Amino acid sequence: MSPSPPQLSPKELSAYFAFTEVSSLLRHSVEKQLKDAGQLSYVQFQLLARLGDAPGGSQRMTDLADGVVYSRSGLTYQVQLLEQRGLVTRAPSPEDERSTIATITDDGRGVLATVFPGHIATVKDLLFDSLTADDIEGLERVLTQVSAHLRANPPRSAGSRKKS
Template identity: 60%
Template sequence: MPETPPPLDPVQLGAYFALMEVAGLLRHAVEQQLREAGDLSYVQFQLLARLGLDSPSGSERMTDLADGVVYSRSGLTYQAGLLEKAGLVKRARSADDDRGVTVTITDTGRALLAKVLPGHTEVLNQQLFQPLSREDAKALAGLLIPVRDHMRSAPPRSAAARRQR
C-alpha cells in the first residue's frame, strides 16, 4: 500500500486556498470581460491568443492546442468548430499527418483578438497586478513557473503529449 502523505500544515493550506480563490476570482473577471467585449469563452480566447500571439505561423495542430490549454481534445474540437463557424479560425488536414488537423487563425480572428486584448489587459492589471509591486510580480512568477513546470512534467491526459505511432 502507498504511504499516506503528511497532512498540509496551516501555511500550506492557507497558500492553497488563497491561490484557488485568486484563480477563481480572476477567471470570473476575465470571462466576464471576454463575453462582453467579444462574445468569447475563456477557452476560445486561449485558442485565439495561442494562434494569434504565440504561433509565428498563426497555425497549430489541434492536439498541441489541447495540450497547451489543458482541455480535452473532444471539447477543443467543439470549441474550434464554433470559432470556425464564426469565421475566426480555419481547420484543415495536417500536411504531415492525414489524421491530424491544423487550426489557423483568420484575419477576422486576429481582429477580434485585437479588439478584446486591451480590456483583457486592463482586467489583469486591475485584478492581479495593481496590488503588487514589480518585484512582487517577479516573485510571483518565480514561484509559479517552477510549480507549473513540475505539474507539466506529469500532466493530466488533456495536457500530455500524444505518443507518436
C-alpha cells in the same frame, strides 16, 4: 496500523485557499470581460491567442489541446464554434493526414485586437496593480516552478504528444 494521511501545514492550507480564491475571482472577471468584448469563452480566447502567436497563425489541434489543458473532444467543439464564426479554419495537416491544423483568420485576429486592451486592463488591475515588481517576479518564479512540476506528470490533456 496504517500511516496517517498527508497533512497540510497551516501556511500551506492558507496559501492553497488564497490561490484558489484569487484564481476563481480573477477567472470570473476575465471571463466576463471576454464575453462582453468579444463573445468569447475563456478557452476560446486561449485558443485564438495561441494561434495568434503561432508561426503562420497555425497549430495542430492536439498541440492546442495540450497547451490549454483541455480535452481533445472539448477542444474540437470549441474550435468548431470559432470556425462557425469565421475566426479560425481547420484543414488536414500537409505533413500528417491524421492531424488537423487550426489557423486563425483575419476576423479572428480582429476579435483578438478588440478584446486584448480590456483583457490586459482587467488582468493588470485585478492581479498586478496590487503587487510590487519584486512580488511579480516572485509570483512568476513560483508559478513557473509549480507549472513545470505539474506538467512533469500531467493529465493526458496537459501532456505533449510525441510527434510521429
